[in-house]
Amino acid sequence: MGRPREVRVQVPASSANLGPGFDSLGLALGLYDDVEVSASDTPGVTVEMLGEGAGRVPCDESHLVVRAMRVAFDAVGDAPAGLRLRCHNAIPHSRGLGSSAAAAVAGAVAAIVLAGRDPELERDTLLQVTAGMEGHADNAAASLFGGFVVAWETDSTAPDRELPSSGNTAGRFHAVRLDVHPGIRPLVFVAGTESLTATTRGLLPERVPLSDAAFTGSRTALAVLAFTQRPELLLPATEDRLHQPYRRPAYPESALLVDSLRARGVPATISGAGPTVLALTSDGVVPDGIDIGGFTAMELPVDAVGARVEVG
Structure with a gap:
């Protein structure tokens, strides 16, 4: 798909557990974070924050979106020299609506696209990166795939690509997406x-x-x-x-x-x-x-x- 220089990613909020489904059930909800990322030939990272979290979260390499991008680039390669990010967040932080998972998803998807990869063909890589950063897949899978998700983890079985520093060394993550009944x-x-x-x-x-x-x-x-x-x-x-x-x-x-x-x-x-x-x-x-x-x-x-x- 070529290597674009700019990408915008919109990621929905999520609700996890849904009662009994601890770390296994998730639901994507229509409240969104928007992240615009530009590749730069000049080394370094700049982050502009608007909306939720503005003035409260770091605007450097330690920003969660940037960290997710680094993990994804480690997985697929082709990282640009520099990055410019503009994050407009609507998902409340630390409220149980998956803000950290949404940030990880935004960063990982943006990195995959900037590396010239098709995110539809990299669904497993995206899930491993984002769920690995979270430690569980319910929020990340819901934000990635939408709808209602059932997520689980299995023992590691020699993945095709190593995913360094994803935060998960014990196993691999999986998720199935299902349509939600329209009456809900x-x-x-x-x-x-x-x-x-x-x-x-x-x-x-x-x-x-x-x-x-x-x-x-x-x-x-x-x-x-x-x-x-x-x-x-x-x-x-x-x-x-x-x-x-x-x-x-x-x-x-x-x-x-x-x-x-x-x-x-x-x-x-x-x-x-x-x-x-x-x-x-x-x-x-x-x-x-x-x-x-x-x-x-x-x-x-x-x-x-x-x-x-x-x-x-």
Whole structure:
């Protein structure tokens, strides 16, 4: 496809776990980060930040988009001497909507295109790079491929290309994309506070009761059916005993909002590591009497496409 000098990548937000599917289920949502990247013959990196994260994240080689580009270039070669980036972010940071995965996807896709590769033919490389940086594939796969994804990891089996410094040395990542039932209209309730994945993961026990593991496994299987064919089953399909009960101290207001929505028959979960709440409605309406003080409610359509590319 040649080696373009400019590329624009638009990447959707994502909600991971979706209740029981810890590190395995993801959903792409219609809220986007836009990244424009230009190759330069002059060594060095410049980053301009607009929107979410502006003034708070580094604008040098340590920027997450740049780091993802470096990992992708290491995988396929042909890195330009210099890079100029302009990032316009709409995905809130540290809220459980996959902002870090979206940044990794934007960088990896941009690098693949600038290296003259077809991203459709490099889907596996993109997944290994982005999921490797995250440590799990649910958010990254949803942002890459759109729709509803089921993701998993297997032991390493001598990949075709080595992916240095991806952050993952244990195995390889895989994901299957499925279409979401058209009757599902997601609402997100974005909290005013932030939550760090590392903090919430630290609240999880090393062992859980067998009964809770079996319960959550059955609900994860049911979720695949509910999201794709039987949305009337979403309320039981989004029940979880594996991670959300242990994380309640990290986001008590969000947990109470989930409880309130579910008590009114609305399938609701913590989005990723929180504190955003995801509600899976059929009409995009918040039931009367639900207190959403401290949250910003947004109806976000399911994104069915994933990362989009425009070549300049």
